Amino acid sequence: MAEASGGAPLAIICGGGSFPGAVADAVAARGRRPVMFGIKGWADPAVIGRYAHHWIALGQAGRFFRLAKAENCRELLFIGSVLRPPLTALRLDWHTIKLMPRVIRFFRGGDDTLLSGVAGVAESGGLRVVGVKDVAPELFVPEGVLGQRQPSPRDYGDIDRALKLIATLGPFDVGQAAVVADGHVIAVEAAEGTDHMLARIAELRRLGRVTAPAGVGVLVKAPKPGQDRRFDLPSIGPRTIELVAGAGLAGLAVTAGSALIAEAEKTIASAERASIFVVGVREPGVAPRAQ
Amino acid sequence: MAEASGGAPLAIICGGGSFPGAVADAVAARGRRPVMFGIKGWADPAVIGRYAHHWIALGQAGRFFRLAKAENCRELLFIGSVLRPPLTALRLDWHTIKLMPRVIRFFRGGDDTLLSGVAGVAESGGLRVVGVKDVAPELFVPEGVLGQRQPSPRDYGDIDRALKLIATLGPFDVGQAAVVADGHVIAVEAAEGTDHMLARIAELRRLGRVTAPAGVGVLVKAPKPGQDRRFDLPSIGPRTIELVAGAGLAGLAVTAGSALIAEAEKTIASAERASIFVVGVREPGVAPRAQ
Numbered sequence: 001m002a003e004a005s006g007g008a009p010l011a012i013i014c015g016g017g018s019f020p021g022a023v024a025d026a027v028a029a030r031g032r033r034p035v036m037f038g039i040k041g042w043a044d045p046a047v048i049g050r051y052a053h054h055w056i057a058l059g060q061a062g063r064f065f066r067l068a069k070a071e072n073c074r075e076l077l078f079i080g081s082v083l084r085p086p087l088t089a090l091r092l093d094w095h096t097i098k099l100m101p102r103v104i105r106f107f108r109g110g111d112d113t114l115l116s117g118v119a120g121v122a123e124s125g126g127l128r129v130v131g132v133k134d135v136a137p138e139l140f141v142p143e144g145v146l147g148q149r150q151p152s153p154r155d156y157g158d159i160d161r162a163l164k165l166i167a168t169l170g171p172f173d174v175g176q177a178a179v180v181a182d183g184h185v186i187a188v189e190a191a192e193g194t195d196h197m198l199a200r201i202a203e204l205r206r207l208g209r210v211t212a213p214a215g216v217g218v219l220v221k222a223p224k225p226g227q228d229r230r231f232d233l234p235s236i237g238p239r240t241i242e243l244v245a246g247a248g249l250a251g252l253a254v255t256a257g258s259a260l261i262a263e264a265e266k267t268i269a270s271a272e273r274a275s276i277f278v279v280g281v282r283e284p285g286v287a288p289r290a291q
Numbered sequence: 292m293a294e295a296s297g298g299a300p301l302a303i304i305c306g307g308g309s310f311p312g313a314v315a316d317a318v319a320a321r322g323r324r325p326v327m328f329g330i331k332g333w334a335d336p337a338v339i340g341r342y343a344h345h346w347i348a349l350g351q352a353g354r355f356f357r358l359a360k361a362e363n364c365r366e367l368l369f370i371g372s373v374l375r376p377p378l379t380a381l382r383l384d385w386h387t388i389k390l391m392p393r394v395i396r397f398f399r400g401g402d403d404t405l406l407s408g409v410a411g412v413a414e415s416g417g418l419r420v421v422g423v424k425d426v427a428p429e430l431f432v433p434e435g436v437l438g439q440r441q442p443s444p445r446d447y448g449d450i451d452r453a454l455k456l457i458a459t460l461g462p463f464d465v466g467q468a469a470v471v472a473d474g475h476v477i478a479v480e481a482a483e484g485t486d487h488m489l490a491r492i493a494e495l496r497r498l499g500r501v502t503a504p505a506g507v508g509v510l511v512k513a514p515k516p517g518q519d520r521r522f523d524l525p526s527i528g529p530r531t532i533e534l535v536a537g538a539g540l541a542g543l544a545v546t547a548g549s550a551l552i553a554e555a556e557k558t559i560a561s562a563e564r565a566s567i568f569v570v571g572v573r574e575p576g577v578a579p580r581a582q
Contacts, residue, residue: 165463172456174476184482185465191477191501192491200483200491210482 015080026136162220181217237262251277306371317427472508528553542568
């Protein structure tokens with residue numbers, strides 16, 4: 001897909017965290033020019049400052065389109081964390097106000113509705129929205145165990161149950177993560193996010209409300225079924241490892257080829273040190289790769 | 292069902308909270324003698340002390356059966372809160388040790404497995420397990436709005452979505468509660484329990500991660516589909532109201548005829564003061580009452 005506009009600069013709308021930098025590096029390594037559009041309040045100046053960049057506020061669609069045009073971008077990618085903004089925190093420019101009936105509609109649904117709405121708005125501005133898969137496939141977790149620690153048969157049972165749970169929740173557009181310990185679902189992620197959910201498990205364990213022994217239980221992250229893969233992919237990084245270890249879990253599993261890993265070497269080294277496993281598992285319904 | 296043994300004393304195994312007292316009052320009001328078996332660490336001495344009572348520790352099945360037999364009980368009811376105990380906290384007597392292969396099996400599944408296991412053990416001891424419905428149906432929330440505050444059409448939309456979510460989660464034996472705000476699922480209860488989940492919403496709101504305005508969103512509690520209705524029914528009370536108000540929600544909905552209300556007058560008065568609604572709604576798949 002990216003071939004068609006392979007030569008033109010890529011507009012990267014950047015939320016928080018290190019992923020925007022990793023995507024830009026991968027794009028630049030392929031000889032294409034990344035143009036960073038940092039979202040104020042979310043993007044890290046140190047991350048986006050390494051490339052050509054502009055700052056935009058949420059809601060400044062008009063400003064973004066002008067700048068992207070001036071930079072000769074024809075494709076656009078969204079990456080990094082941005083929490084669902086409170087409606088009152090949006091600073092709306094005129095272009096966005098014209099789009100308001102659509103914007104309001106996004107906010108009434110779950111995240112998926114919001115995000116596919118954003119893509120529609122972007123495309124109405126003449127830019128094609130691409131995904132990480134199109135420009136930086138090496139940022140995805142591969143299938144198999146990363147590092148030395150292997151999941152046990154019980155862990156694989158927990159992984160299977162969590163994947164089925166996440167798949168079942170698809171129509172409700174809830175979360176991309178759950179924790180299962182020895183067959184028992186102990187947490188389902190919704191608005192709180194993965195980090196908060198893991199901190200909760202550590203707390204419930206202290207309170208005696210999670211009674212699975214330490215070293216039992218798996219964090220599983222997977223895309224929501226049917227979600228637009230150009231946005232909001234499940235991701236892990238060094239911080240995830242720290243919280244999984246703090247929650248006393250055995251390890252974490254993410255879907256191979258659809259979950260992102262930040263600072264892969266550092267993440268895997270942290271997992272080794274904490275004696276937890278990290279495994280890329282096949283998404284339910286995805287056939288094994290032919291080779 | 293209760294008619295058969297209507298005259299014999301009823302053994303009530305009491306966890307925490309005020310429900311054991313309310314059930315005993317209802318049983319006594321019908322002219323039947325309640326015998327309270329307080330679970331150490333959970334039952335409130337002031338609640339069970341008003342009737343004939345004994346103390347038992349979790350795992351003391353042998354002691355319980357001896358006492359229940361001496362008291363001429365032929366039926367047994369479980370009521371009140373007891374969290375899934377850590378295996379290491381159980382004090383096992385000989386009768387229980389003989390049952391251990393079964394006990395271990397309960398602990399490997401979710402709560403439903405645990406509870407139907409407990410019923411099986413009780414019945415192997417010659418006692419029939421009854422539910423609140425059999426002895427104190429007046430403790431259930433009736434259908435319709437309790438108090439003055441009415442849910443809006445948006446609230447009913449949120450209620451419907453949450454009921455469907457809870458029904459969908461049935462096979463995973465997760466929780467009995469969820470919070471939906473303007474179509475958006477913001478929390479799903481698992482091991483943390485309702486109170487903790489509501490406290491989380493208050494916190495996420497402070498952090499700006501729940502962006503629905505105050506007064507939008509509903510807590511919904513419903514039994515898990517297929518769960519044994521003799522145990523662990525969804526319940527609400529004055530504390531629930533306090534936390535629903537603290538989470539900035541519009542109100543709460545519970546399934547009529549299958550959710551318990553503690554201190555009904557006090558609960559409804561608190562809801563009025565906090566301007567939140569309380570409504571008993573029909574369970575999905577339950578036909579309207581003929582009359």
